[in-house]
Amino acid sequence: MREATGYAPGRVNLIGEHTDYNDGLVLPIALELGVTVRAGERDDDLVRLGTDADVGPGAVSYRIGHETPDRSWGDRVRGITAALRDRGIAIGGFTAEIASDLPAGAGLGSSAALAVAVLRALGDLFDLGFGDRDLVDLANAVENGPFVGARAGLLDQLASVYGRPDAGLRIDLRDRSTVMIPLPSDLELAVIDSGTRHAHATSGYNRRRAECEEAGRHLGVASLRDLEGREIFSIIERLVPPLDRRVRHVLTENERVRETVAALQAGDLPRVGTLLDESHRSLRDDYEVSTAELDRLVAVARSDPEVLGARLVGGGFGGSIIALTRRGRALQAAHRVVNEYRGGRLVAVVP
Numbered sequence: 192m193r194e195a196t197g198y199a200p201g202r203v204n205l206i207g208e209h210t211d212y213n214d215g216l217v218l219p220i221a222l223e224l225g226v227t228v229r230a231g232e233r234d235d236d237l238v239r240l241g242t243d244a245d246v247g248p249g250a251v252s253y254r255i256g257h258e259t260p261d262r263s264w265g266d267r268v269r270g271i272t273a274a275l276r277d278r279g280i281a282i283g284g285f286t287a288e289i290a291s292d293l294p295a296g297a298g299l300g301s302s303a304a305l306a307v308a309v310l311r312a313l314g315d316l317f318d319l320g321f322g323d324r325d326l327v328d329l330a331n332a333v334e335n336g337p338f339v340g341a342r343a344g345l346l347d348q349l350a351s352v353y354g355r356p357d358a359g360l361r362i363d364l365r366d367r368s369t370v371m372i373p374l375p376s377d378l379e380l381a382v383i384d385s386g387t388r389h390a391h392a393t394s395g396y397n398r399r400r401a402e403c404e405e406a407g408r409h410l411g412v413a414s415l416r417d418l419e420g421r422e423i424f425s426i427i428e429r430l431v432p433p434l435d436r437r438v439r440h441v442l443t444e445n446e447r448v449r450e451t452v453a454a455l456q457a458g459d460l461p462r463v464g465t466l467l468d469e470s471h472r473s474l475r476d477d478y479e480v481s482t483a484e485l486d487r488l489v490a491v492a493r494s495d496p497e498v499l500g501a502r503l504v505g506g507g508f509g510g511s512i513i514a515l516t517r518r519g520r521a522l523q524a525a526h527r528v529v530n531e532y533r534g535g536r537l538v539a540v541v542p
């Protein structure tokens with residue numbers, strides 16, 4: 192019986208949050224943490240899944256063609272095998288052991304990493320010939336599909352498949368074009384998980400996306416990116432609250448991605464820090480995806496003398512923050528922050 196292994200990393204997004212589904216700009220860095228899937232062929236149509244992650248149930252099984260959701264993490268794999276069948280891709284039963292050193296639900300792209308790792312393992316096991324683009328599109332379709340139901344953009348899948356741990360990847364979602372942005376040698380980021388998860392994160396996320404679509408309809412554009420070049424005030428004065436604030440976040444966040452790229456290229460870390468701070472304020476006040484815990488964690492980080500800027504990372508509604516420091520300072524700063532915050536934990540120092 193054949194065996195195959197698939198791995199996919201998580202990500203931090205340096206800046207460019209909630210812009211991906213608005214055809215905007217993002218700047219992720221791949222983490223050196225991720226999901227590994229060891230799959231083995233079976234001679235029947237049974238799927239048997241196990242995981243070392245701290246999620247219940249520890250084991251899940253079902254038959255190919257009988258993907259009935261049970262609201263557990265197993266639905267993410269059910270979503271994959273169902274999506275393959277919908278596309279006329281036939282596979283048999285398999286076992287899969289899923290190991291992860293990436294915290295789940297922490298805003299670090301764990302969901303996309305799981306999907307890409309499973310697809311890589313199955314692609315190999317059943318000779319499905321997936322290219323990188325197939326991995327991105329299939330993983331995203333599963334996220335958006337009935338088994339997961341988060342109307343996520345492509346940031347996490349693109350970052351997992353194309354991202355690098357030692358550079359930023361500027362992605363323009365309008366055409367998926369990418370540019371590697373080297374990180375200044377004295378840059379370091381602490382990734383700190385607040386440990387909090389919001390029960391309504393998915394519905395909150397989907398609502399934000401619907402608000403952007405509603406604003407676009409009202410303004411007569413297919414995507415908020417089409418508003419670029421126009422004066423922000425004259426755009427948002429045509430919108431009722433909260434749509435005006437949502438659009439202001441998206442437009443200013445795209446601009447912050449551009450400015451961050453320029454600041455990285457100039458080696459201007461204080462400027463990068465200021466842009467991270469502004470991004471957090473915009474996510475908090477205009478986009479309203481922060482939480483009291485994330486705000487407090489960012490404030491504690493921001494009061495550390497070594498931290499040049501900090502913000503929530505990922506979709507928000509709980510999860511993690513990033514804090515920018517000079518090289519060699521992130522670890523100590525993160526320990527001080529976690530101590531003072533009295534919770535949370537350091538997940539990674541990047542790069």
Ligand code: GLA
Pocket residue numbers: 204207208209210211212298300343344345346347505506507
């Ligand atoms: C989640 C989604 C991404 C992106 C971010 C916010 O991670 O999966 O598509 O929208 O939130 O930037």
